Amino acid sequence: MKAESRKRNLCLAVTAGVVIAIVLIIVILAFTVFKPRRPVDTIDSITIQEMHVGLNVAQLVVDLNITLGIEASINNPNHVGFKYSDSNALLNYRGQLVGEAPIPAGEIKAGETEFIKVSLTIMANRLLSNSQFFKDYISGSLPLSTWITTSGKVSILGFINVHVVSTSSCDFAINVSTKTIGQKECRYKTEL
Known part of the structure; x- marks a missing residue:
């Protein structure tokens, strides 16, 4: 025994x-x-897809149509996939929301980068209601800012979930006479 x-x-x-x-x-x-690393959102380019601005001073009518193309990328440096939920690309003019486009949920495999293309059409009524618009238009430069926030999770070993929020924002200006985007200044932030 x-x-x-x-x-x-x-x-x-x-x-x-x-x-x-x-x-x-x-x-x-x-x-x-498998230590979680911060996925990084980057706004790669901002272009003008369509732009028509016309002022009829005699009739006090403004005809405005501006659509911007934004190309962004999300890099996942982790050894596991990154799942993110539905999000939005937002466009501001002097602190006022003037454009919004959806970014559908997705998943980025380990070590890969996903490229996102978004079209943002400026809501003319919101832009025109801002008292600074005519002053900026006459000066030839419309200051705008755009930002994208992606929220999701990295799952380590199938049971440890780490919540991640990644944000990128850019300030830029539209040159009215040449219909081009001026120099952009971008900032990136990721929180685990």
Whole structure:
């Protein structure tokens, strides 16, 4: 009986040792190789797809149609996939929302980059209601800012979920006479 008891105790000790070793390996991998890294949103380019601005001073009528094309990318540097939920690309004029376009949910595989193309049409009524618009139009430059926020999660080893929010924003100006985008200044931020 003592021999059986010893064998059983030895078997339990070996099993416990193996389980502890596996848990340690998983913890070490989770905090080194599979450590969550910050996905990065980047606004790669902003272009004018369509632009028509006309002023009829005699009739006090403004005809305005501006559509911007925004190309962005989301880079996932993690060793696991990044799932993000529905989002929006937003366009502001002097702190006022003047355009919005949806970005559908998706998933980016480990180490890959996803490219997103969005068309933002300026809501003319909101732009024209701003008292600064005519002054900016006459000066030849319309200051705008755009931003994209992607919210999602990185799942490590199938049971550790890390919530990630990545934001990119750019300030730029439309040159009215040449119908071009002036120099843009962009900022990027990611929170785990």
